[in-house]
Amino acid sequence: MTILDRINDHKLLEIARRKEQTPVERLIDSYGYRLERHSLVESIRTSKDYGIISEFKRKSPSQDNINIDADPALVSKGYQDAGAAGISCLTDVHFFGARSNDIDVVRRSVKLPVIRKDFILDSYQLHEARAMGADAVLLIAASLTAGHLDDLAAEANELGLEVLCEVHNEEEVAKISPEVNIVGINNRNLKDFSVSIENSLRLGKMLPPGLPKISESGIEDPQTIVKLRYEGFDGFLIGTYFMRQENPGQACADFIAKVREIEGLYDNAIA
Numbered sequence: 001m002t003i004l005d006r007i008n009d010h011k012l013l014e015i016a017r018r019k020e021q022t023p024v025e026r027l028i029d030s031y032g033y034r035l036e037r038h039s040l041v042e043s044i045r046t047s048k049d050y051g052i053i054s055e056f057k058r059k060s061p062s063q064d065n066i067n068i069d070a071d072p073a074l075v076s077k078g079y080q081d082a083g084a085a086g087i088s089c090l091t092d093v094h095f096f097g098a099r100s101n102d103i104d105v106v107r108r109s110v111k112l113p114v115i116r117k118d119f120i121l122d123s124y125q126l127h128e129a130r131a132m133g134a135d136a137v138l139l140i141a142a143s144l145t146a147g148h149l150d151d152l153a154a155e156a157n158e159l160g161l162e163v164l165c166e167v168h169n170e171e172e173v174a175k176i177s178p179e180v181n182i183v184g185i186n187n188r189n190l191k192d193f194s195v196s197i198e199n200s201l202r203l204g205k206m207l208p209p210g211l212p213k214i215s216e217s218g219i220e221d222p223q224t225i226v227k228l229r230y231e232g233f234d235g236f237l238i239g240t241y242f243m244r245q246e247n248p249g250q251a252c253a254d255f256i257a258k259v260r261e262i263e264g265l266y267d268n269a270i271a
């Protein structure tokens with residue numbers, strides 16, 4: 001049994017419990033449900049700071065404590081000031097240590113598009129995401145059949161949520177539905193945690209044309225951004241590298257400045 005299987009099994013129990021506690025009608029009635037949405041696709045496309053999506057993550061199954069007591073308001077504002085194109089916020093409590101109001105705090109703290117980062121297996125979680133004020137959701141192809149992925153993506157779009165579909169191998173690329181808005185190639189194998197940037201390079205060439213593509217996980221070198229941009233990547237999802245530093249927002253700003261510096265050197269060399 002892989003860690004992804006364990007998380008999904010746990011998630012199904014959690015969903016059943018949550019449905020009993022909070023019927024979907026209550027979610028539909030909530031304040032967050034009525035908020036206006038921000039487009040992550042637009043924000044990535046127009047970003048002048050390399051389409052970086054910065055993540056708020058306290059811990060993960062692969063690294064127990066990243067920044068367990070971080071302040072979501074401070075961190076997300078820091079990311080916004082640094083020039084991030086969006087914020088990804090973990091909402092899984094059991095495996096990622098999210099606190100139940102983290103995403104609400106992030107939503108209230110920034111104007112940027114916010115992704116609800118969780119293990120979505122049921123349309124109830126899409127209603128929850130909307131009630132949380134999220135603008136986009138993550139759908140993990142490894143956890144869903146092609147048909148289920150297509151149904152959830154269509155329903156997310158009907159609810160005004162954009163879909164970031166995460167793939168890790170060829171088989172998962174084949175599941176990408178026309179309802180998906182952004183494709184993310186995960187460099188981390190969720191089954192054994194190994195990380196390889198080469199995965200983005202290899203799978204990047206196989207994606208449907210026209211969809212924005214982002215590279216996710218294990219990124220900590222500005223040089224990687226320069227290289228992947230050259231290969232046509234529009235955005236990058238970075239969590240641990242920023243979160244484990246004293247001031248994640250500053251770390252994000254420094255990182256963006258470094259990318260700019262390296263791209264400048266290349267441009268000058270070519271001119």
Ligand SMILES: O=P(O)(O)OC[C@@H](O)[C@@H](O)c1c[nH]c2ccccc12
Binds near residue numbers: 217239
């Ligand atoms: O912290 P990293 O290595 O920079 O990775 C961020 C993000 O890609 C990672 O948190 C992630 C990618 N896919 C996921 C699915 C569920 C939970 C988390 C993730």
